[in-house]
Amino acid sequence: xxxxxxxxxxxxxxxxxxxxxxxxxxxxxxxxxxxxxxxxxxxxxxxxxxxxxxxxxxxxxxxxxxxxxxxxxxxxxxxxxxxxxxxxxxxxxxxxxxxxxxxxxxxxxxxxxxxxxxxxxxxxxxxxxxxxxxxxxxxxxxxxxxxxxxxxxxxxxxxxxxxxxxxxxxxxxxxxxxxxxxxxxxxxxxxxxxxxxxxxxxxxxxxxxxxxxx
Amino acid sequence: xxxxxxxxxxxxxxxxxxxxxxxxxxxxxxxxxxxxxxxxxxxxxxxxxxxxxxxxxxxxxxxxxxxxxxxxxxxxxxxxxxxxxxxxxxxxxxxxxxxxxxxxxxxxxxxxxxxxxxxxxxxxxxxxxxxxxxxxxxxxxxxxxxxxxxxxxxxxxxxxxxxxxxxxxxxxxxxxxxxxxxxxxxxxxxxxxxxxxxxxxxxxxxxxxxxxxx
DNA sequence: CTTTGGCATTTTGTATTCAGAATGCATAGT
DNA sequence: ACTATGCATTCTGAATACAAAATGCCAAAG
Numbered sequence: 001x002x003x004x005x006x007x008x009x010x011x012x013x014x015x016x017x018x019x020x021x022x023x024x025x026x027x028x029x030x031x032x033x034x035x036x037x038x039x040x041x042x043x044x045x046x047x048x049x050x051x052x053x054x055x056x057x058x059x060x061x062x063x064x065x066x067x068x069x070x071x072x073x074x075x076x077x078x079x080x081x082x083x084x085x086x087x088x089x090x091x092x093x094x095x096x097x098x099x100x101x102x103x104x105x106x107x108x109x110x111x112x113x114x115x116x117x118x119x120x121x122x123x124x125x126x127x128x129x130x131x132x133x134x135x136x137x138x139x140x141x142x143x144x145x146x147x148x149x150x151x152x153x154x155x156x157x158x159x160x161x162x163x164x165x166x167x168x169x170x171x172x173x174x175x176x177x178x179x180x181x182x183x184x185x186x187x188x189x190x191x192x193x194x195x196x197x198x199x200x201x202x203x204x205x206x207x208x209x210x211x212x213x214x
Numbered sequence: 215x216x217x218x219x220x221x222x223x224x225x226x227x228x229x230x231x232x233x234x235x236x237x238x239x240x241x242x243x244x245x246x247x248x249x250x251x252x253x254x255x256x257x258x259x260x261x262x263x264x265x266x267x268x269x270x271x272x273x274x275x276x277x278x279x280x281x282x283x284x285x286x287x288x289x290x291x292x293x294x295x296x297x298x299x300x301x302x303x304x305x306x307x308x309x310x311x312x313x314x315x316x317x318x319x320x321x322x323x324x325x326x327x328x329x330x331x332x333x334x335x336x337x338x339x340x341x342x343x344x345x346x347x348x349x350x351x352x353x354x355x356x357x358x359x360x361x362x363x364x365x366x367x368x369x370x371x372x373x374x375x376x377x378x379x380x381x382x383x384x385x386x387x388x389x390x391x392x393x394x395x396x397x398x399x400x401x402x403x404x405x406x407x408x409x410x411x412x413x414x415x416x417x418x419x420x421x422x423x424x425x426x427x428x
Numbered sequence: 429c430t431t432t433g434g435c436a437t438t439t440t441g442t443a444t445t446c447a448g449a450a451t452g453c454a455t456a457g458t
Numbered sequence: 459a460c461t462a463t464g465c466a467t468t469c470t471g472a473a474t475a476c477a478a479a480a481t482g483c484c485a486a487a488g
Binding site for chain 2: 005006007009045048049052053056057058062064077080081083084087088090091095142143144145147148151152155
């Protein structure tokens, strides 16, 4: 049994991300440190440390004397984030061991085909999507790159709960993942990267419809 | 007169980066919060906030109960960082307005040719290099990308002072910058991006010689 | 001579306190 | 009626205080 011994600031950060993903915090609203700290049962000090971390990831903004607020969402920023993630994941794929990619391709294919029709809860879909991309990048030796990606994706999490129930895109997403996996099976890395980019761009466009105009 | 009103944590962060760039902190050594806070004339609270920010950028590492230490350098990490920066700057260039790029190309060329032979101080060279890349990316509308780049570059600053005096690379760097500028003048964006990548990779290889083996 | 246990010291992690800035409201003046 | 000024309140930013974990040292046992 591994005893959990992590700094409070990290646990708090995770808890806040959890709540953010559940849509508990509205974009643009202020954080009241005292209230939130009391709610979490911790003091303001580690909470503030967590807030600073999240601000570094773009989840929060801060201004002198007015504290932290949840960063507002915008179509522009979402497009920016997608472009960044697409580029970083491409790089990750590019620097992965082709042999390893080939090896995980069948599993990627299976996962993508796994639940094509299931009208799953939105959160479930996102979790599966994360897992899939996680496996895709599992062979990337560039640790800094993976860290960076994790941070940027954290900044994107705010956009996830904007999308309401919807099944067509899920099927589409599934098909795109299959396409990527097939390219990897064929050892067509360039094609896989291209398909990955298309996957992000496509997902973005589907999402954009749900984001209010700037 | 603009009165300086920034949180202490930011000022501290900048000061620490300044000192780091001057080589005052050895990689791998522990940070003693009380000592450093006293030295800076602040309390531990904003200092820790700055340390947490820097840890998020990869400049510092932290572990439970043992506090912060300056992240050790390694050839592997340096290669990782260069790959990331090259990819991100490429993306930045790609998403910049071609017209704007064309407009700044002459200035870029001038800057690159500016001091080709001057045997300048190492810090001066780095500052000029930063300025050049700053201008190069000045037309990038992706703010999140620029923020991200700034953070990753902060993480690379530790490697700068490892290089000792040397003039050949400076000339080489200058030539590569000219090449990029010329491509932009010709409105050859693809070529410019390629040259930019080559610039980073080349610079990396020159640097690698000075980094101790992992 | 090596190793282990415990104690003292140092340093981090967290809580609490204090000071100062921002916000909102009420009131007085035009 | 509207604006401006002063005051009270609320909240953040920073400092200090406290608790707990880690480190190092010394002594005693094997």
